[in-house]
Amino acid sequence: MILPAVIYVTYLAFYPAIEAVYGSFQTIRGTYTVYNYQFVFGTFGRIEFPALHLSIPTPIYNTFVITLTALVLQFSLALIIASLLSKPFKGRAAFSALFLIPFGVATVVTGLIFHNMFSTYGGYANSFLRAIGLRPINWTGSYWTSTIVLILADAWKNTPIVTLILLAGMTSISPDIYSQSMVDGAGVFQRFFRITLPNLKGFIVIALMIRGISEFNIFAMALLVYPYQLLTTMTYALYDTVNAHPSYAAGSILLAFVLIFAVIIMTYRGRYRGV
Amino acid sequence: MVSEYNNPRTRYYIYAVAVFVSFFVLLPIYILVIISFAPSSQTIDIYYPYLIPTKLTLVNFINSFRGVGTLLEAAFFKSLETAFIVAALAILLGFHAAFGLNRLPLRVNSTLIGILFFSTMIPSITIAIPISVTFLKAGLYDTSVGLALAQELVVLPLTVFILMGTLDSIPKQLEQQSRVDGASFFQTLYLVIFPLAVPGIVSAFLLSWLMSWDEFTFAALISPVHPTLPFLIYLYASSRGGSILTGASFALLVTIPVIVLTIILSKFIKGGYLTSGITG
Numbered sequence: 001m002i003l004p005a006v007i008y009v010t011y012l013a014f015y016p017a018i019e020a021v022y023g024s025f026q027t028i029r030g031t032y033t034v035y036n037y038q039f040v041f042g043t044f045g046r047i048e049f050p051a052l053h054l055s056i057p058t059p060i061y062n063t064f065v066i067t068l069t070a071l072v073l074q075f076s077l078a079l080i081i082a083s084l085l086s087k088p089f090k091g092r093a094a095f096s097a098l099f100l101i102p103f104g105v106a107t108v109v110t111g112l113i114f115h116n117m118f119s120t121y122g123g124y125a126n127s128f129l130r131a132i133g134l135r136p137i138n139w140t141g142s143y144w145t146s147t148i149v150l151i152l153a154d155a156w157k158n159t160p161i162v163t164l165i166l167l168a169g170m171t172s173i174s175p176d177i178y179s180q181s182m183v184d185g186a187g188v189f190q191r192f193f194r195i196t197l198p199n200l201k202g203f204i205v206i207a208l209m210i211r212g213i214s215e216f217n218i219f220a221m222a223l224l225v226y227p228y229q230l231l232t233t234m235t236y237a238l239y240d241t242v243n244a245h246p247s248y249a250a251g252s253i254l255l256a257f258v259l260i261f262a263v264i265i266m267t268y269r270g271r272y273r274g275v
Numbered sequence: 276m277v278s279e280y281n282n283p284r285t286r287y288y289i290y291a292v293a294v295f296v297s298f299f300v301l302l303p304i305y306i307l308v309i310i311s312f313a314p315s316s317q318t319i320d321i322y323y324p325y326l327i328p329t330k331l332t333l334v335n336f337i338n339s340f341r342g343v344g345t346l347l348e349a350a351f352f353k354s355l356e357t358a359f360i361v362a363a364l365a366i367l368l369g370f371h372a373a374f375g376l377n378r379l380p381l382r383v384n385s386t387l388i389g390i391l392f393f394s395t396m397i398p399s400i401t402i403a404i405p406i407s408v409t410f411l412k413a414g415l416y417d418t419s420v421g422l423a424l425a426q427e428l429v430v431l432p433l434t435v436f437i438l439m440g441t442l443d444s445i446p447k448q449l450e451q452q453s454r455v456d457g458a459s460f461f462q463t464l465y466l467v468i469f470p471l472a473v474p475g476i477v478s479a480f481l482l483s484w485l486m487s488w489d490e491f492t493f494a495a496l497i498s499p500v501h502p503t504l505p506f507l508i509y510l511y512a513s514s515r516g517g518s519i520l521t522g523a524s525f526a527l528l529v530t531i532p533v534i535v536l537t538i539i540l541s542k543f544i545k546g547g548y549l550t551s552g553i554t555g
Contacts, residue, residue: 002379002387005372005431009394013428016405017397023405081296089289097538098297101304104537106489108505109526112512113303116310116519122319124306130323156303217398220491220505224512232492235400239496244404251401262396 017255024249036249040238044229059229059250063257066222066230067215070151074211075204077155078162083196085163086170103160111224114153118225140227150226154218162207169203170196209265216258231257307530310523311335319519339524346507347525353419354488354503360423361487362480365434368427369479370472373438374464391432399429399492407497417500425493430483437482441475442468481540488533504529 027033046055085096102110117124118139126136139145173196181191197204219232229237231254238247310318313328315335340347372391376384406425407416415421445468453463469476494503502510504525511522 001371001375005368005435006387006390008368009391009428009431012406012424013394013397013402016402016409019405020401080292084289084292084296087289089286089293091293095293095297099300100537101300101534104485104533105304105530106491106505106508106526106533108489108491108508108512109307109530110303112508112519112522112526113307115512116319116523117303117306121322122324124324124326127323127326131326136323156299213396213398217400217492219400220495220509223509232398232400235404236495239404244408247404251398251404254398255401258396258398 020248021252021255023245024252026245028243028245036246037253039246040234040249040253043238044234059231059234060253060257062228063216063231063254065147066150066154066218066226067212069147070154070215070218071208071212073151073155074159074162075207077159078166078207081159081163082166082170083192085167099163100160102157105157107157107220108224110153110157111221114149114156114221115225118149143228146226146228150218150222153221153225154215157221158211158214162211165203165207165210166200169200173199205265205268209262212261212265213258216254216261304530304534307523307527310520311527315520335520336524339521350502350504350507353498353501354505356419357423357426357503358484358487360419361426361430362484364423364427365430365483366476366480368431369434369438370469370476372435373442374468376435376439377442388435391435394428395432400496402428403493403496406493410497417498419498422493422498422503423487425497426487426490429490429493430486433486434479434483437479438472438475441472441479445471478540481536485533485536488529 024036025032025034027035041057045058047058047061048055081099085092085099116122120126120136120138120140123139125139129136137145139149177195177199178191181195186194217232218230219236222230222233223236226233231250235247235250235254238250240247309325309328312331312333312335313325314330314332317325317328317330376387379387403425410416410421410425413421415424449467449471450463453467454460458466489505490503491505491509494506495509499506508522508525508529511518511525
């Protein structure tokens, strides 16, 4: 009875994945080559770190920057909102329905709204800056402002899901532990770092897994608000019905990164299995 | 019990943060609404748009639907059809898989869960291209069924996890009881277990439906000629000029029902669902 589901994912997920990796080493005539990879890295330039004697292909660098900053932002926000929701206060039911709203807003719609908010002409962010007497910013004009817009849009859409997972973890911590520690004189920060965080570790790892992988795969949002190349948008940009092999190469690189990330998280999780 | 919740200062902080978060949650929705309903001379056609428009109008909406009514209608029905196929297939495959997984010995069970979980790690865009090539040959390219088959990959593992949690809470004695009373295995499965699992099945169905309604990557690569709503919105949003208004109107149309659904569902959407299959 499980077989249909397993055959399904094998046929439509694993088989195409292997096909993509295999195809990435082939030319259009079926001979073997590594040219696709050279082409992928040659097309979008490299970023140099002279101090480290390092040069990284730009899409890989961008993907890393976005994934890391987005995770840090989303987890910080989610921790704040989850600890808020774990406390009883009047209006909590209304607030917990309200903060979920972005979860239901389609990714494309979020992209569209943020694209508009931060556009140079007719953008609400600049309108607001001017209203409070600050200089408008050319959001789409530089690398870091574009990055900020993308991670803000992504955080708006995805913080609720992280919050839900962390909240599930927080409600599983017995309130007695908190009362006890308060009797013993632990302050707010001590309680957070000594009780909440250690007890949440298992849940944080799961949320990291779910969000981290989707963060590597950020696509629709990037197409709309991010003018630079990520591994996903690079794969899409190279997609060509006549010669799919370069895009197979780009896709395989992305796959490799996701798998490495997953292995790192899994190894880490193994140490906290007791949670 | 010692508690700080009754301390007025703590309470003040809680409300301050709640108001702050609510503001940022609602702000983008507000902007979508004013772009859709304010005259374009106050929104996208000036350098600094009005933060609070002075006039509201339906002109954007009317103009948006006049030119492209049939296109929108086609996209709407395609999205709807795909989402229903995805959700129904998710329940069909997921219910049986979850039932079986709960009955298997732990070792086999965790291997199979591992396979399902692993399949969600494979980036959509990596497999979307080989899949679209296969579908082209099979005649499934650009069809709702083909798109649904691909989107199912994203949805199925999650559905299995949710249903495993639901089925686990149904006492095994009921199943044994019904077998003792002479019901066949499948009668027990469909007439006893299935009705008891309805709450979990409903939330799994709606969650799969929502995920398909929102899905973009497969839609962009497998069904670009007759697009679904998200891809259609992308096509409008990415082209510069007046059609951003059309994009905004469509976006609002897509968003409102889903927000309503999310609020109704907020009781069922729990982090525990996502973690149950993994922590279990």
